[in-house]
Amino acid sequence: MRTLRAIARLLHAIAHALRGWWIIRTKFQWMDDAARGREVERWARRMLQVLGIRLVVQGTPPGEGPLLLVSNHISWLDILTLHAARHVRFVSKAAVRHWPLIGTLSTGAGTLYIEREKRRDAMRVVHHMTEALRNGDRIAVFPEGTTSDGRVLLPFHANLLQAAISAGVPVQPAALHFVDAASGQASLAPRYIDEDTLVSSLWRVLRAPPLAAIVRFGEPQDPHGRERRGWALSLHADVMALRDTAQLEEDAPLSGPARPGTGT
Secondary structure: HHHHHHHHHHHHHHHHHHHHHHHHHHHHHOOHHHHHHHHHHHHHHHHHOOOEEEEEEOOOOOOOOOEEEEEEEOOOOHHHHHHHOOOOOEEEEEEHHHOHHHHHHHHHHOOOOEOOOOOOHHHHHHHHHHHHHHHEEEEEEEOOOHHHOOHHHHOOOOOOOHHHHHOOOOOOEEEOOOOOOOOEEEEEOOOOOOOHHHHHHHHHHHOOOOOEEEEEEEEOOOOOOOOHHHHHOOOOOOOHHHHHHHHHHHOOOOOOOOOOOOOO
């Protein structure tokens, strides 16, 4: 039964992904940025539902103004979860742009791409991030630079924080945590590390009991007087505290403000 359920979820997820692709290709050109953002949020919330994942939002998501969001990084599900809580533009490795279907969805959601193998490409990305922030965009980064199993928090790279300092916009920390929806215990099903592939991680999620994706938002921090390396260390501690707080609440009933999905 678990395998049959997983297959049904997979087929539904593929259909929903194709619907997202169709919306991007046929409707996005007629929408303004705000309408696109709302469409991405609706699509992401629905995709979490299709995958059997309940969204739990704690704290206050980013507001309308320009802001840089920093979060821990566990899985490909992180992007879906944050999009479902509040649409933001992500910074992602350039290879994602060329992935079938996923690349179109990622680009349509406003992703900025970075060539991680090229050290100097970070300067180009910081320049584009700074320009986008000055234009009022919300951008999200994963300062660890790679995924972890969620039980540890890797050191934060400071380079991309320069965009917030240069643009004079706040940085908001956030923490992601995936748990079994029934027990509240941490789940490793979404992990995407070491030898894991996107396919193997997706299959574990599809076969897993219903999950909950918890995203806990901290308070925005003023950029003035900040130095990026020191700020990276401080934000690392902030994200760890947010993550640990979420873990302390695992035995309590999962509560809102969960945002129900809409659309199909």
